[in-house]
Amino acid sequence: MTPAFHRLKDRIAVVGVGNTAYGNFPHTDDYGLGAEAFRRAVEDCGLDKNQVDGLGVCRLPYYARMGEILGLNPRWTVQFPAHGRMSAMAIIEAAAALEAGLCDYAALIYANIGRSRRVNYGGEESPGVWDPYGYTSPGAAHALMFQRHMALYGTTTRQLAEVSVAIRHHACLNPDAVMKQPITIEDHEAARPITAPLRLLDYCLINDGAVCLILTTKERARDLRKRPVMISGIGAREAYTNASLPNFDRNFWYDEVRDVADQAYGMAGVGPGDVDALMCYDNFSPTVLFSLEGLGFCKQGESGGFVEGGTLRLGGRLPTNTDGGHLSNSYMQGWALNVEAVRQIRGECGARQVPDAQVVQFAATTPCSRSIIYTPG
Amino acid sequence: MHDTPPAKPRPMIDATNRGFWDAARAGTLTVQRCDDCGHSHYPGSPVCPNCLSSRQSWAPVSGRGELLSWVRFHRAYWDGFREEVPYNVILVGLEEGPMMISNLLGAEPESLQVGEALEVVFEAVDDTLTLPKFRPAGAA
Structure with a gap:
């Protein structure tokens, strides 16, 4: 029997996308950045901004202040916490709300001012159970996982470097990206360790910026400026059992991501072999390896070999994070990757365009794993 | 002083x-x-x-477990650890099932294999706090 949520297949479109510049912007704040991204997304789709009657905000302090600034009094509002895993969660929530008629045009706005405000992701800013042992930070959790992956499967840091090198290559083709200098596997090997075995080049950036997506129903999308990009598949599975050991899973969220992939591919009617480009949550480079295994691009334990030789680069077997991802474009916590998926389907990506991109997949391998499959409307 | x-x-x-x-x-x-x-x-x-x-x-519990993984901190997220970097943190899988984060004493994790047997040892911080830590099994 077809799962009930498959009724959302090709029902909801992303019609407008916008982003700010990315960098260090102490002169403004998260609302200012969010407003800029919203204005660009509205221009992108040609909608009268007063038609927006759904508002989702993420990492912004107060939804009502955002509404005040944008002159919006919507009939659907959701505030998402400042966690990296929220982007696809929010997009799926908005899709469900649009399908149910709770709003007609939903704007999702994400803003981050972590660079100018010197945010850390560990220590006193995020107290935890394991602090007395000196254990903290999402990076350390991924170091624990990658160390274990190396031990179980023989994966190497040179293979891990392939992820950072390919994604940096893409950033060099993206005018918006923060990091513009190419790197090599040797650069990765020589980078200073942070939480060994992870090095600086395995870590995402911390920068300011904002992203906005505007979604509506298939029928309403026809009246807007650009060809709609459809949400053709979605998948979701949480792993809360060991939430006190944050951002860690002993089996790399393999079972959860298998489940997510089965849901999303089954709904969209495609498989990994059909994916023209992958937008893969890359908070830390090992997450990409774990994602490739869970999604079924390779078998468990084989991602190290899979990525060797430029597999993830434009022109390779699976172009991944063509905007430069979190590692080298911008730390927009999944949001910019969803925007990039839309732009790839539209063919707007210039030097980093994947030719004839028809199926673009977003995936986040986290305690709340998600995937979205985008196709042309 | x-x-x-x-x-x-x-x-x-x-x-x-x-x-x-x-x-x-x-x-x-x-x-x-x-x-x-x-x-x-x-x-x-x-x-x-x-x-x-x-x-x-x-x-x-038995105090026995296996080394599931480890990480070496080169960055001090607290001033109190600044003198100890690069220090080790280990993940232990207890025989009884639950996992615990701790530190390895009596060896460095680079010299061990994932899966090696560990046993608990108690490190008194002061009169009011003792931290369970781990060492290679049979090291005493």
Whole structure:
């Protein structure tokens, strides 16, 4: 029997996308950045901004202040916490709300001012159970996982470097990206360790910026400026059992991501072999390896070999994070990757365009794993 | 004169986890076990995640486990650890199931294999706090 949520297949479109510049912007704040991204997304789709009657905000302090600034009094509002895993969660929530008629045009706005405000992701800013042992930070959790992956499967840091090198290559083709200098596997090997075995080049950036997506129903999308990009598949599975050991899973969220992939591919009617480009949550480079295994691009334990030789680069077997991802474009916590998926389907990506991109997949391998499959409307 | 070294973070002790830290001070490693269904878990929880019972106890465990993974911190996220970088943090899988973060004593993790046997050892920080740590099994 077809799962009930498959009724959302090709029902909801992303019609407008916008982003700010990315960098260090102490002169403004998260609302200012969010407003800029919203204005660009509205221009992108040609909608009268007063038609927006759904508002989702993420990492912004107060939804009502955002509404005040944008002159919006919507009939659907959701505030998402400042966690990296929220982007696809929010997009799926908005899709469900649009399908149910709770709003007609939903704007999702994400803003981050972590660079100018010197945010850390560990220590006193995020107290935890394991602090007395000196254990903290999402990076350390991924170091624990990658160390274990190396031990179980023989994966190497040179293979891990392939992820950072390919994604940096893409950033060099993206005018918006923060990091513009190419790197090599040797650069990765020589980078200073942070939480060994992870090095600086395995870590995402911390920068300011904002992203906005505007979604509506298939029928309403026809009246807007650009060809709609459809949400053709979605998948979701949480792993809360060991939430006190944050951002860690002993089996790399393999079972959860298998489940997510089965849901999303089954709904969209495609498989990994059909994916023209992958937008893969890359908070830390090992997450990409774990994602490739869970999604079924390779078998468990084989991602190290899979990525060797430029597999993830434009022109390779699976172009991944063509905007430069979190590692080298911008730390927009999944949001910019969803925007990039839309732009790839539209063919707007210039030097980093994947030719004839028809199926673009977003995936986040986290305690709340998600995937979205985008196709042309 | 010498300056007092910056303090390291201490556990946030509350009604749920007090039994764990009291037992550690007495030299016993415990996990929380449900009095009704026997489910073992760590850290403590106000109800049993398996059956939602409120009747739970801190039950002694063998103190044996395996090295699941490790990480070496080259960055000090607290001033109290600044003098110790690069220091090790290990992930231990206890025989009884639950996982614990700790530090390895008596060896460096680079010299061990993932899966190697470990045993608990107690490190008194001061009169009120003892941290369970681990060493290679049979190292004593």
